[in-house]
Amino acid sequence: MGKILVAYATNTGTTADVARKIGEELEKSGDQVDVVALTQIDSIDTYEAVIIGAPMIMGWHREAVGFLKKHQQTLSQVPVALFMMAMSLTRTGETSLDGIPITIDEKLPQSPKVEGRLSFKEHYATVRNYLRPVLKTAPSVKPISVGFFGGRLDIYRLKWWQALFVMAIIQTQPGEKRNWEAICAWAGCLSSTLHDNWTG
Numbered sequence: 001m002g003k004i005l006v007a008y009a010t011n012t013g014t015t016a017d018v019a020r021k022i023g024e025e026l027e028k029s030g031d032q033v034d035v036v037a038l039t040q041i042d043s044i045d046t047y048e049a050v051i052i053g054a055p056m057i058m059g060w061h062r063e064a065v066g067f068l069k070k071h072q073q074t075l076s077q078v079p080v081a082l083f084m085m086a087m088s089l090t091r092t093g094e095t096s097l098d099g100i101p102i103t104i105d106e107k108l109p110q111s112p113k114v115e116g117r118l119s120f121k122e123h124y125a126t127v128r129n130y131l132r133p134v135l136k137t138a139p140s141v142k143p144i145s146v147g148f149f150g151g152r153l154d155i156y157r158l159k160w161w162q163a164l165f166v167m168a169i170i171q172t173q174p175g176e177k178r179n180w181e182a183i184c185a186w187a188g189c190l191s192s193t194l195h196d197n198w199t200g
C-alpha cells in the first residue's frame with residue numbers, strides 16, 4: 001500500500017472529473033490517494049507515486065508542464081504516470097515513445113486521410129507531437145505510462161481566442177468524448193503496475 005498523488009490542471013473542469021475517477025479506481029487497491037489541483041500543491045515529498053493529468057490546450061496545459069519542470073528532481077525518484085485529455089488525435093499506431101508505454105482510448109484517434117502523408121492538422125495531433133515537448137521539459141523523469149483520453153469541449157465556456165484556436169487549428173466538434181471505461185481500465189492497469197513495483 002502506498003500514498004499516491006493524482007495532480008491535475010484544468011481549463012473547464014473536464015480533467016478534474018477524470019482525475020477524481022482515476023483516484024477512486026486507485027483507492028480500490030487500498031492505497032491512500034490525494035486528488036489535488038496543481039495550483040494547490042507545494043510539496044510532493046510524501047508521495048510514493050505521482051500521476052499528473054492535464055488537457056491539451058495549445059500544447060499540454062502549461063501548469064502541468066511547469067509542475068513537471070519544477071518538481072523534476074523528486075519526480076525522477078518515484079513512479080510517475082501522465083494522462084492527457086484531447087479532442088483530436090491522429091491514428092499512427094504508436095504504442096510507445098522513447099520506451100514509454102502509451103495507452104490510447106480507442107475511440108479517440110482518427111485515421112489520416114492519406115495513409116503515410118499527414119496533413120498539417122493531422123501531424124499536429126499526433127502522440128509524438130503532443131508528448132515530445134513534455135518529455136523534453138524534464139528529461140530525468142521517465143513516466144511508467146502515458147494515457148491519452150478523449151475530453152469534452154464546451155465552446156460556451158471558452159474565451160473568444162480559445163474558441164478561435166479550437167475552430168481554426170483543432171477543427172473539432174464540441175461535445176463529450178470522455179470514455180470512462182477506457183479511463184478506468186488505464187487506472188486499473190496503473191494500480192497493478194505500481195503494486196508490482198512496490199512489492200518488488
Ligand SMILES: Cc1cc2nc3c(=O)[nH]c(=O)nc-3n(C[C@H](O)[C@H](O)[C@H](O)COP(=O)(O)O)c2cc1C
Pocket residue numbers: 009010011012013014015016055056057058059085086087088089125150151152153154158161162163165166170
Ligand atoms: C484553447 C484550447 C486549445 C485546445 N487545444 C487542443 C489540442 O491541441 N488538441 C486537442 O486534442 N484538444 C485541444 N483542446 C481541447 C481540450 O483539450 C479538451 O476540450 C479538454 O477536454 C479540456 O479539458 P478541461 O475541461 O479540463 O480544460 C483545446 C481546447 C482549448 C479550449
